Amino acid sequence: xxxxxxxxxxxxxxxxxxxxxxxxxxxxxxxxxxxxxxxxxxxxxxxxxxxxxxxxxxxxxxxxxxxxxxxxxxxxxxxxxxxxxxxxxxxxxxxxxxxxxxxxxxxxxxxxxxxxxxxxxxxxxxxxxxxxxxxxxxxxxxxxxxxxxxxxxxxxxxxxxxxxxxxxxxxxxxxxxxxxxxxxxxxxxxxxxxxxxxxxxxxxxxxxxxxxxxxxxxxxxxxxxxxxxxxxxxxxxxxxxxxxxxxxxxxxxxxxxxxxxxxxxxxxxxxxxxxxxxxxxxxxxxxxxxxxxxxxxxxxxxxxxxxxxxxxxxxxxxxxxxxxxxxxxxxxxxxxxxxxxxxxxxxxxxxxxxxxxxxxxxxxxxxxxxxxxxxxxxxxxxxxxxxxxxxxxxxxxxxxxxxxxxxxxxxxxxxxxxxxxxxxxxxxxxxxxxxxxxxxxxxxxxxxxxxxxxxxxxxxxxxxxxxxx
Amino acid sequence: xxxxxxxxxxxxxxxxxxxxxxxxxxxxxxxxxxxxxxxxxxxxxxxxxxxxxxxxxxxxxxxxxxxxxxxxxxxxxxxxxxxxxxxxxxxxxxxxxxxxxxxxxxxxxxxxxxxxxxxxxxxxxxxxxxxxxxxxxxxxxxxxxxxxxxxxxxxxxxxxxxxxxxxxxxxxxxxxxxxxxxxxxxxxxxxxxxxxxxxxxxxxxxxxxxx
Numbered sequence: 001x002x003x004x005x006x007x008x009x010x011x012x013x014x015x016x017x018x019x020x021x022x023x024x025x026x027x028x029x030x031x032x033x034x035x036x037x038x039x040x041x042x043x044x045x046x047x048x049x050x051x052x053x054x055x056x057x058x059x060x061x062x063x064x065x066x067x068x069x070x071x072x073x074x075x076x077x078x079x080x081x082x083x084x085x086x087x088x089x090x091x092x093x094x095x096x097x098x099x100x101x102x103x104x105x106x107x108x109x110x111x112x113x114x115x116x117x118x119x120x121x122x123x124x125x126x127x128x129x130x131x132x133x134x135x136x137x138x139x140x141x142x143x144x145x146x147x148x149x150x151x152x153x154x155x156x157x158x159x160x161x162x163x164x165x166x167x168x169x170x171x172x173x174x175x176x177x178x179x180x181x182x183x184x185x186x187x188x189x190x191x192x193x194x195x196x197x198x199x200x201x202x203x204x205x206x207x208x209x210x211x212x213x214x215x216x217x218x219x220x221x222x223x224x225x226x227x228x229x230x231x232x233x234x235x236x237x238x239x240x241x242x243x244x245x246x247x248x249x250x251x252x253x254x255x256x257x258x259x260x261x262x263x264x265x266x267x268x269x270x271x272x273x274x275x276x277x278x279x280x281x282x283x284x285x286x287x288x289x290x291x292x293x294x295x296x297x298x299x300x301x302x303x304x305x306x307x308x309x310x311x312x313x314x315x316x317x318x319x320x321x322x323x324x325x326x327x328x329x330x331x332x333x334x335x336x337x338x339x340x341x342x343x344x345x346x347x348x349x350x351x352x353x354x355x356x357x358x359x360x361x362x363x364x365x366x367x368x369x370x371x372x373x374x375x376x377x378x379x380x381x382x383x384x385x386x387x388x389x390x391x392x393x394x395x396x397x398x399x400x401x402x403x404x405x406x407x408x409x410x411x412x413x414x415x416x417x418x419x420x421x422x423x424x425x426x427x428x429x430x431x432x433x434x435x436x437x438x439x440x441x442x443x444x445x446x447x448x449x450x451x452x453x454x455x456x457x458x459x460x461x462x463x464x465x466x467x468x469x
Numbered sequence: 470x471x472x473x474x475x476x477x478x479x480x481x482x483x484x485x486x487x488x489x490x491x492x493x494x495x496x497x498x499x500x501x502x503x504x505x506x507x508x509x510x511x512x513x514x515x516x517x518x519x520x521x522x523x524x525x526x527x528x529x530x531x532x533x534x535x536x537x538x539x540x541x542x543x544x545x546x547x548x549x550x551x552x553x554x555x556x557x558x559x560x561x562x563x564x565x566x567x568x569x570x571x572x573x574x575x576x577x578x579x580x581x582x583x584x585x586x587x588x589x590x591x592x593x594x595x596x597x598x599x600x601x602x603x604x605x606x607x608x609x610x611x612x613x614x615x616x617x618x619x620x621x622x623x624x625x626x627x628x629x630x631x632x633x634x635x636x637x638x639x640x641x642x643x644x645x646x647x648x649x650x651x652x653x654x655x656x657x658x659x660x661x662x663x664x665x666x667x668x669x670x671x672x673x674x675x676x677x678x679x680x
């Protein structure tokens with residue numbers, strides 16, 4: 001019987017069925033962050049339950065760490081307790097922690113793949129909804145809550161109802177300055193914020209095959225914004241060469257053996273999906289969100305909709321988004337003055353994201369009155385960017401160049417906008433108040449964000465680069 | 470630890486929106502601590518104005534809904550971040566039941582983990598129930614009975630809801646989720662042994678730069 005890649009990974013990791021009918025699925029790699037882990041550590045201590053596999057568990061300080069140069073655990077006063085509790089819990093339980101001063105510290109979804117902790121065909125869990133980022137390497141990942149985090153620490157399995165299977169086919173060649181971020185935003189706009197609820201999503205098609213691994217991670221990162229807990233791309237030669245030689249990846253004969261297996265990780269021809277969606281990306285232009293959920297998106301040359309023309313079920317939400325975002329029906333977004341630009345987060349903070357932004361701001365300058373910040377996804381990304389001279393390009397252009405962490409994505413470290421500010425952000429959620437009370441967030445790609453920083457307005461990067469903005 | 474749930478009698482408050490996300494339910498407040506006040510956190514930016522005073526327009530601030538124990542809402546409730554504080558903050562405010570047209574996957578799981586009953590009603594059934602909730606306007610309570618799988622109260626007949634039998638048992642008995650899985654400890658160990666042979670790279674995760 002032909003099987004999907006999802007079925008192959010699920011079936012291999014399925015240990016059995018629990019009394020409540022849930023499948024028990026083994027978790028190969030468990031990655032924690034400081035915002036949620038302390039609750040679980042406290043629960044385990046109280047229940048006198050040990051961590052089953054500390055050797056398969058990793059921990060990162062990312063959500064509450066300050067980004068200011070020379071930071072330490074006290075730079076963000078409300079983060080200090082989380083950072084110390086994490087350190088404590090990891091020491092007591094024998095878990096490898098990438099602490100705030102570790103040279104490989106960074107955002108959990110950036111650090112785990114770049115160190116080769118995540119592998120194709122492996123299962124992965126993180127107490128964070130963007131866990132599926134690592135699906136870009138062909139891993140099956142689950143974002144989870146704090147109780148599930150404690151459950152996995154003790155048992156090394158997750159108890160889940162088997163999700164349904166969805167395939168998203170993305171075909172066509174992406175145009176200049178169009179990236180996975182634009183594809184994902186368009187897809188969410190088409191499918192809706194709950195369109196993938198209950199599904200594990202496989203991304204396939206020629207556009208995906210042509211994407212570098214970092215862009216595949218951006219694509220999978222945004223899977224949760226259409227409601228899907230897991231999303232992934234089948235691994236291929238690009239995946240394998242990206243992984244080879246990374247610190248935690250297998251080496252030598254074990255690498256060869258793994259590679260032989262990983263090459264079988266594909267959906268069989270004729271395997272059935274519960275839902276299939278196709279999107280042709282050929283004529284896709286840069287996309288940007290106008291509203292307060294990630295499905296409220298338009299192309300950069302388009303006008304925002306008129307709520308009166310939106311179907312009745314979505315109209316009230318659109319009307320409330322217009323008020324919050326300070327927009328008028330039918331107006332273009334392009335040209336709207338921005339106060340702040342943020343390039344970073346688990347969505348778009350890997351080295352190629354920064355290179356794209358650097359190429360746009362080189363020999364240009366951030367517009368007067370705009371505060372523009374770049375926060376690398378990990379300390380390793382930061383070091384590599386500095387070795388390539390990107391930090392000088394950004395600093396010369398007037399950007400703030402920060403230490404690694406989640407930063408303004410959710411503002412958990414104190415990096416926030418001011419009330420009423422309009423921000424172009426490479427993050428994943430434009431929810432009300434997420435980047436600070438009354439902050440207006442427009443989600444976009446690193447290229448669009450960089451172009452908007454230079455223009456001081458929401459910009460079409462293609463026009464800026466052509467000298468026409 | 471999970472609180473067992475059998476029956477709840479309480480005021481039902483209508484929060485008539487779709488896609489309510491966890492950034493709204495449990496916002497990241499400027500000052501965080503290891504022991505956050507989840508009572509204050511719930512819908513904080515909707516319940517309170519900039520000067521700290523209450524927003525009288527928000528449903529849970531209206532006199533008739535201040536003690537609501539049942540929240541009635543639309544599609545995809547609990548979208549977004551996986552933060553479990555979005556469930557803890559409901560319980561901290563004595564909200565024990567959420568009736569929705571649908572829930573986001575992670576949020577629903579977090580509800581089950583904590584004994585917050587997530588009731589899903591088919592859209593037309595939900596709309597009829599919402600109409601009753603709006604009409605009674607907090608003047609009389611509804612009873613949510615997990616044993617009978619019914620919601621009863623003013624304005625109409627009992628509403629029957631579906632919930633997987635195993636999840637119902639788990640909520641009724643307040644079963645320890647970890648304990649249920651630990652009954653499979655032998656199978657987990659056996660799987661690890663088999664995987665160490667079949668895919669040994671999965672069972673070791675070490676920095677190979679350090680020999």
